[in-house]
Amino acid sequence: MHWQILRREFKPCVSARIFSEWDFCIQSPEAATLKQKTIYNGLKIDLAEEMRHLQNQQRTRKDLAQLYLLRLVINCVILLLMAAAFYFIHLATEISQKYSQNDAAKLGVLSQYLPPVTISIANIFLPFLFHILVQLENYSPNTEVNLTLVRCVILKLSSLGMFLFFLGHRVLCVGSSSALQCQPCGYNKLYQCWETHIGQEMYKMTIFSFLTTLAFTFLISLPRSLLAKHSTSALAQWLGKEEFLVPHNVLDIVAAQTVIWIGIFFCPLLPLLGCVSIFLTFFVKKYTLFQNCQPSTKLFRASHSKFLFHIMLLLGLFLACSPLSYVITRVSPSHACGLFRNYSSSWQAVPVAVSHLPPSAQLVLNFAASNVFCFSLLMLLSLILTVYISQAQANRKVIERLKKQHVLCVQEKWCLVRKLAQLILKSQ
Numbered sequence: 001m002h003w004q005i006l007r008r009e010f011k012p013c014v015s016a017r018i019f020s021e022w023d024f025c026i027q028s029p030e031a032a033t034l035k036q037k038t039i040y041n042g043l044k045i046d047l048a049e050e051m052r053h054l055q056n057q058q059r060t061r062k063d064l065a066q067l068y069l070l071r072l073v074i075n076c077v078i079l080l081l082m083a084a085a086f087y088f089i090h091l092a093t094e095i096s097q098k099y100s101q102n103d104a105a106k107l108g109v110l111s112q113y114l115p116p117v118t119i120s121i122a123n124i125f126l127p128f129l130f131h132i133l134v135q136l137e138n139y140s141p142n143t144e145v146n147l148t149l150v151r152c153v154i155l156k157l158s159s160l161g162m163f164l165f166f167l168g169h170r171v172l173c174v175g176s177s178s179a180l181q182c183q184p185c186g187y188n189k190l191y192q193c194w195e196t197h198i199g200q201e202m203y204k205m206t207i208f209s210f211l212t213t214l215a216f217t218f219l220i221s222l223p224r225s226l227l228a229k230h231s232t233s234a235l236a237q238w239l240g241k242e243e244f245l246v247p248h249n250v251l252d253i254v255a256a257q258t259v260i261w262i263g264i265f266f267c268p269l270l271p272l273l274g275c276v277s278i279f280l281t282f283f284v285k286k287y288t289l290f291q292n293c294q295p296s297t298k299l300f301r302a303s304h305s306k307f308l309f310h311i312m313l314l315l316g317l318f319l320a321c322s323p324l325s326y327v328i329t330r331v332s333p334s335h336a337c338g339l340f341r342n343y344s345s346s347w348q349a350v351p352v353a354v355s356h357l358p359p360s361a362q363l364v365l366n367f368a369a370s371n372v373f374c375f376s377l378l379m380l381l382s383l384i385l386t387v388y389i390s391q392a393q394a395n396r397k398v399i400e401r402l403k404k405q406h407v408l409c410v411q412e413k414w415c416l417v418r419k420l421a422q423l424i425l426k427s428q
Contacts, residue, residue, distance in 0.1 A: 052140055071137050078130065082155055085122040086162045092118035093166040115167075115201070116208035119159050123255070124216070127152045127248050149308050152248070156255045157319050164262065164323050171197060172331055192336040195266050202263025202270055209256050210277040217284050221292040244293040249285055253278065254312045261320035265328070 022039070026032050059067075096114040130151045134144050168174040171194050172187050191197050220242075227236045260274040329347045333340035340346045354365050367373055 048141070067138060074133050074137055078133065078151060081126055081129065082158065085126060085155070085159060089115065089118050089122070089159055089162050090166050093163060093170065097167070097170045113204055113208055115163055116205050119163060119205075120208060120212045122159055123156055123252075124212070126155055127245075127251070130155075131245065146308055149251070149312070152251045153254075153308075153312050153315060156251050157258065157315055160255065160258060160262075161319055167198065167201060168323070172327075187332060187334075193334045193338065195334055195338050199263060199266035199270070202259055202267060203273070205259045206256065206263070206270065206273055206277060209252070209259070210281065213252065213281055213284055217288050217292070221288050225292040241294040242288075242292055244289050250309055251312065253281070254309075254316055256281075257313070258316035258320055261317060262323065265324055 022035065026035060092114045096111050127148070130148055134148050134151075137144075137147075139147060165174070170188065171191050187194050224239055225241050228240050256274065256278065260270055263270040327346070329345055331345065333343060333346055335341050340349055343349050343352075354362055357365070
């Protein structure tokens with residue numbers, strides 16, 4: 001262990017971890033077994049990281065070149081798969097909107113739910129392909145999880161963003177303002193109540209996402225678990241139980257939350273439906289975890305991915321705010337229905353509502369919406385962020401200094417041990 005401390009950054013001693021991490025207040029045998037597995041997994045992760053570091057040091061330039069070329073090819077394949085998914089989402093949106101206006105009776109529910117079906121298929125199969133491909137890139141377990149998270153985030157949020165863009169291109173004439181059906185009222189005249197139509201699409205996305213979770217749990221995971229448990233065939237043993245993959249389960253919830261954020265303007269009751277679906281999804285995932293899944297074969301530290309989980313939610317919030325800001329401030333409301341049919345834009349209702357307030361309240365609200373206040377708020381947030389980053393960097397430097405001091409203390413102890421051994425040999 002002394003050799004590892006001097007060769008790499010400081011890590012807790014194995015013996016100290018074993019004797020200090022045990023909780024002597026544990027009385028339940030199940031809790032004791034769980035604590036033993038936790039300590040065992042922590043030691044296993046440390047040893048795996050050490051072995052991987054040794055293997056990386058033994059690579060030649062030829063091995064590195066082959067590895068980087070393989071990673072480049074895999075990333076190109078992933079980009080092609082994403083491009084194909086976006087193309088199919090575009091086709092599904094066009095077909096769905098075309099038949100919803102012209103010939104909905106023939107295709108019925110299939111035409112209405114074609115975009116959610118396409119997005120769900122892409123979000124189910126492509127992450128599993130990403131999980132298989134990332135294992136060929138020879139990353140550490142934590143890097144594999146984080147990289148899979150990033151790719152799945154790009155896939156899920158981009159697929160949702162592409163669907164919104166294609167829907168806006170069809171309904172709101174985004175990028176095609178010269179079309180004849182878009183010139184009279186600023187949006188496609190075939191959609192007289194376009195807010196209601198977009199709200200219906202958000203309802204469909206939320207409902208079908210929950211139905212997909214149920215179908216995957218009881219039609220795929222459960223039969224696979226029963227087959228692996230009660231069958232001794234080679235196929236059943238090869239399939240085995242499903243592994244519980246953290247990125248897939250987290251991203252499903254993030255994508256559902258993003259859909260709720262986007263649809264809250266068009267359908268105010270969507271958050272209630274989203275709360276019910278997320279509440280039920282928790283118990284469905286819990287049942288899947290304990291009954292149908294097995295632990296992942298590759299261990300990783302989940303705490304290292306918490307930052308990425310927060311970044312995913314932040315990206316989903318940005319994705320929701322961008323189209324909503326454009327719709328509220330730029331797009332003309334429906335002239336046939338809706339709360340804002342008498343305004344040129346939805347935002348125009350705000351100054352009209354504020355005009356009935358007292359002059360002092362109007363002054364405060366106008367200042368809050370002015371560029372001066374926004375710039376001041378931005379500067380304050382930038383200052384807070386700068387202070388936070390500076391404090392984090394200072395703490396990191398202090399931690400590195402303490403690690404070096406610990407290494408020096410270990411060196412001094414070993415030096416004293418060697419001198420003591422020499423004195424004992426001389427005295428003998």
